[in-house]
Amino acid sequence: MKEYNIVITGVGGQGVLTAANILGWAALHAGYKVRLGEVHGMSQRFGSVISYVRFGEDVYGSMVPEGKANVMLSFEPVEALRYVNYLKEGGMVVVNTKPIVPVQVSMGMAKYPSLEEIRKVFEEEFKAKWIGFNAEELAEQAGHVVTTNTVLIGALTQIPEFPLDAEHVREVIKISVPPKAVDMNMKAFDLGIKATKEILGL
């Protein structure tokens, strides 16, 4: 495989960087050359964030160019939409449908689009495949809302032609989280897998 590109989007503080790091290590263990791109500092404070995960035999820069992402993993619907131009035609988006409303919207300075509007852009304008579910709810089922990113990573491993083995990714998560949180995260991971399988009819 020459290259595989993932963009991860969300709101600062949601665990976007952690998710990228886990996927990066899984790709490294699978023997690929790896590049991750991320933004630190001020942008992390509840602002819009995007991280890049690239692996394969032939990767150089840490940023995925527009129109080149095989898949997008998004922690928040509007933050998926903000970076829709990174997806390649026929790409796939796995999105947590639970919105985080920006202060500007609460103040009445801007409007938050409906989930249907967002989905329409992906499917109609950008010809992407949409896998959306409330990952936060599943994370709560698993034990705590902090496992939302584990739910989403689990979901990601089930999309067609995803090059990393789910069990492989699971092992990285196991050694990345605090020991007492392992069971909860494994449950979250499985719930993510289940949700995607149901949506894809697998």
Add this chain to the structure above:
Amino acid sequence: MAKVSDIVLWDKPGERVLLLGNQAIARGALEANIAVYAAYPGTPSSELTDTMAIVSKKAGVYMEYSTNEKVAFETALAAAWSGLRAMTAMKHVGLNVAADTFMSAVGMGVEGGFVIMVADDPSMWSSQNEQDTRVYAKFANVPVLEPTSPHEAKEMTKYAFELSEKFKHFVILRTTTRTSHARGDVVLGELPEEIKERKRKFGKFNKDPSRFVDVPANAIKFHPAILEKIEKIREELNNCPFNWIEGKEDAKIGIITPGLNYAYVKEALAWLGIEDVKILKLGTPFPVPYGLLEKFFEGLERVLIVEELEPVVEEQVKTWGFDKKLNIEIKGKELVPRIYEMTTRRAVTAIAKFLGLETPINFEELDKKYEKVKPLLPPRPPSLCPACPHRNSFYAIKKATRAKAIYPSDIGCYTLGLLPPLKTVDTTVAMGASIGIGHGLSIAQNGSLSEEQQGPEKQVVVATIGDSTFYHTGLPALANAIYNRSNVLIVVLDNLVTAMTGDQPNPSTGQTPHGMGKRIPIEDVAKAMGADFVAVVDPYDIKTTYETVKKALEVEGVSVIVSRQVCALHRIGQMRRRGEKWPIYYVNEDKCTGCRICINAYGCPAIYWDEEKKQARVEPTMCWGCGGCAQVCPFGAFEPMKEGEQ
């Protein structure tokens, strides 16, 4: 996924690991047997310093968080003068702070290897300007090494120490956000015995006033010596392992590309499917080695220089080519933007244009499609965290001044007080500038108390500055304001940590990576300097904070209020690790009148508007329990949930 602190210290040569560019540089410094490291944190350089803080004790390296870049530079420089390998790191604007020492001391050279890591931030992801450190390097005649990947960053760090020692000259290791904050596969090298045995290395300073005392009589000899040195280094860099020529030997088209740009060029060429090209990959954008240029230009008819920001390489190549009377077309900034960061898209577009080809994706069409998406997108700028004590300080300041003051502020998380609804940041320039600008604003509108004439109407000036920034460059400005008797209120937003760059300690907490240093309370400094009013408040108590601001405003002269409450992000992180809980607030629907004060004046990101019920609501996963909302709401609608309700 082992802990980074372990990986950086792993005695496993040949092991392939995933490291952040900055962490890879820390490993490189250890592999180079570094003895002393001193820095002030600044994004995107901070993780290098943080990594050194974590590993230094176990590696026998002296490490300090200095109070600013200039003193960090001096600490490391003196160690290098004493024959030790030493390093300092900073962001691009940090070099401006250190520039006074940097520009003067370069002529004195060093004994042990001295590496200055400077992280530039093209596109200004977390910075107040876009500045190209390579221009500084050229100005000072200091060689620059610029890596293209995390692994190369590690290797280059070792080489930088060797180069510095060989020529007894400063060396700059320059990264950008995309190398410092990129993770990539890194192959670990050997660690020296002294590092493995955690043996602290001590140096010896040999006095030589003709070298180390920069009086004109000595300095006059420095400049020609520097110029001689840099030309020798230019020669040496012909054999630098990070400079090479690759691609088709008899190609007519050439591309010169320094640092990380090389990665984008390689990707762009693969994407375009172009192989008939020769590449000069430059790890040393300054000085460009002429011997290598000579070899590269052989047989070429056209050359494109792909570099980010300033045409540093381009100017050297064009000047060299002009002197050589080369009849070869050289293009650079005509096709490659001079502003913002390089991307593969930019590289592919420039190369396609240079070769008269189409880009592999029709970017214009993609942009047009995206234009239709933009109106749907609500803005989401970064914001002060839930429970951030700064929000309360700003809220109290604004209320006490009835939004009628001028509010100079500074560099840190609190710069976000600029955004609505708080809007209590009117100026931000550089570290420590809030006090200097505040003083100047008061002098301009009101005059000094020591002058005979005063301004016609008293303009209230309230400056805000963080604890770390206060110690960074706020101190001389405070002394200046007190001495020259302006009328300004300075509120030090003391959250007991350098929050924005990742929770580094500073004199306000007194902690150091080695344990406890000595704590310097800000109020003691203000009192000792002779401020006319000094008070300490807890911004979680909004009423008292408000009343104290009111009181301070009645005092003529310089007032200092220390608004002290620990950073919420820091506190919550620690509570989470300890498994502790915090109160979560909710809106009592019977009491909320929908007045929106909590949203339109206070603006906590955990509070949102329920469109159906026309009431405020709290997002429980985002509430960090400060209770500020309960103090701000005139109707008492915010209440903490009872245990078990969460």
